[in-house]
Amino acid sequence: xxxxxxxxxxxxxxxxxxxxxxxxxxxxxxxxxxxxxxxxxxxxxxxxxxxxxxxxxxxxxxxxxxxxxxxxxxxxxxxxxxxxxxxxxxxxxxxxxxxxxxxxxxxxxxxxxxxxxxxxxxxxxxxxxxxxxxxxxxxxxxxxxxxxxxxxxxxxxxxxxxxxxxxxxxxxxxxxxxxxxxxxxxxxxxxxxxxxxxxxxxxxxxxxxxxxxxxxxxxxxxxxxxxxxxxxxxxxxxxxxxxxxxxxxxx
Amino acid sequence: xxxxxxxxxxxxxxxxxxxxxxxxxxxxxxxxxxxxxxxxxxxxxxxxxxxxxxxxxxxxxxxxxxxxxxxxxxxxxxxxxxxxxxxxxxxxxxxxxxxxxxxxxxxxxxxxxxxxxxxxxxxxxxxxxxxxxxxxxxxxxxxxxxxxxxxxxxxxxxxxxxxxxxxxxxxxxxxxxxxxxxxxxxxxxxxxxxxxxxxxxxxxxxxxxxxxxxxxxxxxxxxxxxxxxxxxxxxxxxxxxxxxxxxxxxx
Numbered sequence: 001x002x003x004x005x006x007x008x009x010x011x012x013x014x015x016x017x018x019x020x021x022x023x024x025x026x027x028x029x030x031x032x033x034x035x036x037x038x039x040x041x042x043x044x045x046x047x048x049x050x051x052x053x054x055x056x057x058x059x060x061x062x063x064x065x066x067x068x069x070x071x072x073x074x075x076x077x078x079x080x081x082x083x084x085x086x087x088x089x090x091x092x093x094x095x096x097x098x099x100x101x102x103x104x105x106x107x108x109x110x111x112x113x114x115x116x117x118x119x120x121x122x123x124x125x126x127x128x129x130x131x132x133x134x135x136x137x138x139x140x141x142x143x144x145x146x147x148x149x150x151x152x153x154x155x156x157x158x159x160x161x162x163x164x165x166x167x168x169x170x171x172x173x174x175x176x177x178x179x180x181x182x183x184x185x186x187x188x189x190x191x192x193x194x195x196x197x198x199x200x201x202x203x204x205x206x207x208x209x210x211x212x213x214x215x216x217x218x219x220x221x222x223x224x225x226x227x228x229x230x231x232x233x234x235x236x237x238x239x240x241x242x243x244x245x246x247x248x249x250x251x
Numbered sequence: 252x253x254x255x256x257x258x259x260x261x262x263x264x265x266x267x268x269x270x271x272x273x274x275x276x277x278x279x280x281x282x283x284x285x286x287x288x289x290x291x292x293x294x295x296x297x298x299x300x301x302x303x304x305x306x307x308x309x310x311x312x313x314x315x316x317x318x319x320x321x322x323x324x325x326x327x328x329x330x331x332x333x334x335x336x337x338x339x340x341x342x343x344x345x346x347x348x349x350x351x352x353x354x355x356x357x358x359x360x361x362x363x364x365x366x367x368x369x370x371x372x373x374x375x376x377x378x379x380x381x382x383x384x385x386x387x388x389x390x391x392x393x394x395x396x397x398x399x400x401x402x403x404x405x406x407x408x409x410x411x412x413x414x415x416x417x418x419x420x421x422x423x424x425x426x427x428x429x430x431x432x433x434x435x436x437x438x439x440x441x442x443x444x445x446x447x448x449x450x451x452x453x454x455x456x457x458x459x460x461x462x463x464x465x466x467x468x469x470x471x472x473x474x475x476x477x478x479x480x481x482x483x484x485x486x487x488x489x490x491x492x493x494x495x496x497x498x499x500x501x502x
Contacts, residue, residue, distance in 0.1 A: 016455055017455055017457060017470065018296075019292075019293045019294065019295075020283065020287055020293070020424070020426070020472065021280055021283030021284035021287050021293075023457070024280045025279075026275075028276075028298070029275045029276075032269070032270060032271065033272035035272075036272050041270075042270045042272075043270065043299075043300065043305075044270075044297065044298065044305075045264075045296075045298035046295065046296065046297050046298075047295065048294075048295055049294065054294075076458065077435060077439045078435050078436075078439045078442055078443070079439070079442060079443035079446050079454075079456075080446075080453075080454065080456060081456075109436075113434070113436070113437065115436065115439075115440065117439030117440050117443070118436035120439075121436075152458060152459075154460060173271070175271070175273070184328060184329050185329075185360075185364070185366065185368055185369040186364065186366075188328045188329045188330070188366075188368030188369070188371075189366065189368050191329055192330035192368070195331075202267065202331075203330070203331065204266075204267055204268055204331050205327065205329040205330075205331060206274070207327065207403060208403075209405060219268065221267075221271065
């Protein structure tokens, strides 16, 4: 599984509403699947509240460590939208109204509605490049290896479309999922041997409990399709040797 | 909103399957709502993969900072279940088979199925106390301020029931949600004034886009119900002053 040449990434979800439990974060799963499709390894997700010092500390830890950081949330027009200022602080740069961002907003917002608070959405840290989206006028931005996106899922997804061409890609990880009506403990020792034989793939074991019975999903992942195929065959063999019939699906 | 006497918490989600996008993490939202009910402030969530050094580093950062840390995932019988060992390493303590954990497992697993790998689930770091659950035989554990739980949502929820009586509680945060068919930018300036007048509450503004139209949800949160009530009234007043009709629901 290790491929030191693959780009890495972290997601930083910003918002009190996630931590209070009011809102379920779906953006990090969307970003995880988006990155998987580009061969970029998502290594870490963090969720912090609308607190400047927390955003700054998390962003600086993550951007130093991973190829890319994707943030969601906190770029709207209200007082609790503090992400742009926090990002400027993290990078130690100033922030001001961005001409192109103002133009984008002015094109979609009626002059009588384009008040001071809505103009705040055009404030971009120095050195930032706009990230546009097809849903709303308000842009996100990229500064160095950090992409700052909206929290509203539909807008965030549209921003990912704008970002995709800007990212370095890696070889896409291939995954095979094998389901079997068997307890994972029954095959655990044999499974560990298969993992040891194929160190270049990663084998995950996930028990499930459903109304129609329990079982295990075994997920074989790796960048070398031939190795993933061989390891998957070996996993199926040990399931059959334990007296159960495996079923395979991709991913 | 600030109440320095309230216990704080972090969640550490452990598992490659979350980072790959294969599995959506629902546990952190469940824990967020559970903690809100006890008046404990969830301050941070992190997701890391099945990598010992990552688990150790994240756990040590979080446990030093918050009253409680809740981990999910990685305590099953297979080779990719490395949480117990990582927790032992983070605390700098040994790990071995725990008599009571072995007895719990032996009571639910047939002798012929109680193999070496299933026995691994009874390995508990020195100083750990068992966290039981009504769904499966395999226990989680508590060590100091860290609660180590299963990743399977149904089992994790059962473990929370066992944990609840062990936690210090704070005053529960009261929340009022006010919906209005209005853009958040229209009321943003007035809303910022209300926030400034009521620093002891936190006012969040969340735009929504639905097939039947767009609008904003305004969430007023605080530990003092009277203040939350007054601030909510003030928020409703500014919505009406902007020409829209607010509707209130709790939470």
